[in-house]
Amino acid sequence: MPVLDDAGAEALVETVAAQAGRVGALLAGDLPHELVEHAEEAGVELLPYGGELATTCTCEGWVDPCVHALAVLHQLTWLMEADPFVLLHLRGTGREELLARLHARAPAPSAGVDPEDGDDDLTTAYDAAERAARLLELLEGDGPPDIDHLL
Structure with a gap:
């Protein structure tokens, strides 16, 4: 199956980053139909079509x-259905690379933002960003993540 070139991989990252919840859906094992459609509009074919799946075997069939x-191919379908990152990996952009590229695109925290300034929405957003950053650090570390202290 053909892998994405650099421009295609960047378009995929932009497509995933364009809408809130897409990363969470992928991490939860879901490949949103809307993500596939928007990727196609950006010139990135995620789902393989018949001509892309070449097979060879040493049998005499x-x-x-x-x-x-x-x-x-059936097993591959089951794997992709259980984890959409299998499909992205086959396209040349695995879980770690996609998450790293998304993390690199994330804006740096604004200097001077005080979460205690009384703005509830800002405080909630700041807290969520801190928790997400800690979760990413845990996922990048060795061993199973201990998420109890994040709550």
């Missing part, structure tokens, strides 16, 4: 795909 390749 005359059908293409043979039963062995077909079994692998």
Whole structure:
């Protein structure tokens, strides 16, 4: 299956970053239909079509795909259904790379923002940003994350 070139990978990152909740949906194991459509509009084909899936096998079967390749394609479908990052990995942009690129795009915290200034929305947003940053640090660390202290 063809992988995304640099421009395609960047367009994918921009598409994921363009709408709140897309990263969360991917991390939850969901590939939103709307994300696939917006990626296509940006020139990025996420879902493979028949011509992109080339198979080979050492068996002597005359059908293409043979039963062995077909079994692998079925397993691949199940894996992609369970974790959309499998599809992104096959396209050349795995979980870690996508999250790193999204993290690099995130705006730096504004200097002088005081979460105690009385603005409830700002305080909530600041708290959510801090928790998300700590969660990303935990996910990047070794071992299973201990999220109890984030709550």
